[in-house]
Amino acid sequence: MSVTARIRRSDNVLDRLGADIAAGRLTTGQTIPTETELMELYSVGRSSVREAVSTLAGLGMVTTAPRRGTTVTNRSEWNTLSRDVLRWLMDSKVMTPGILEAIDEARRVFEPASAALVAKRATRLQIIDIETAYAQMEDAALRGDAEAAVLADREFHLAILKATGNPILQAFDSAIDSILGVLFGVTANHMENFRANLSNHLAVLEAIRLRDPTAAERAMLDTIQFTTEKMKVAKLIE
Structure with a gap:
């Protein structure tokens, strides 16, 4: 798979997860699906899932800890100056x-x-x-x-x-x-x-x-x- 194709798949996972978090479909403190579950859900490889989750963590929307998995953070911790975060929030009717x-x-x-x-x-x-x-x-x-x-x-x-x-x-x-x-x-x-x-x-x-x-x-x-x-x-x- 080319680098471009992998990035596009990663972006798709990022966009879907980011939108779900912004809309409250994944709530504060909730653990998001595991890597394996996300791979199956979006039909992507492990690297695409990890890139997406890493980006969400960088935006402050999730945090990852050993034995706890990746959980959604409070909205106050999100980087709301990010174009992606703003877009997800604005697309969310909630x-x-x-x-x-x-x-x-x-x-x-x-x-x-x-x-x-x-x-x-x-x-x-x-x-x-x-x-x-x-x-x-x-x-x-x-x-x-x-x-x-x-x-x-x-x-x-x-x-x-x-x-x-x-x-x-x-x-x-x-x-x-x-x-x-x-x-x-x-x-x-x-x-x-x-x-x-x-x-x-x-x-x-x-x-x-x-x-x-x-x-x-x-x-x-x-x-x-x-x-x-x-x-x-x-x-x-x-």
Whole structure:
């Protein structure tokens, strides 16, 4: 078997187990199936199972101990900045509302502050990257291209995080990536909402261009608040 095929099989086991844990089908403290059982269940080799379990352990979702097997850990120990963990949680009807509320709350903490930092320290090239992303958002809105809109919106926010020059803030890119994709897919009239929120994004861009940290922070808060209200309308959060 090729290395690529083995990785794909390992990813399949990882995805199935991760989704089961996130959805609560495997609960905290529960022992997951043994290696042999997983091999039979997914029709894969031992190495694929071990790679998947090792990855879950690295994400904090399981722990392995001699004579106890591999058990599911408490959600508080999971690496929720991981794209995979966020995706599993958001795909789970049981946990989605809580994780969306948590991400919304976190965005209010780090994104406005990031926009303020960028207004003070971004280079001209970094501002061009933000301008380019915004131009792509406008183009997607004009064409009614939902897929391009998601990508452009994502690039706008990620360009701002990148321009902070702060590696800790940049690590939140997975949260931004995940929430924008999910919200765009489930919020009613999403293209209308996307177009309506363009003015807030433009206000962020203009404040950054003018090197106005206070205005950039306020505009980013307005941008996030718009999304928050749409999540409430869609009953994704309280």
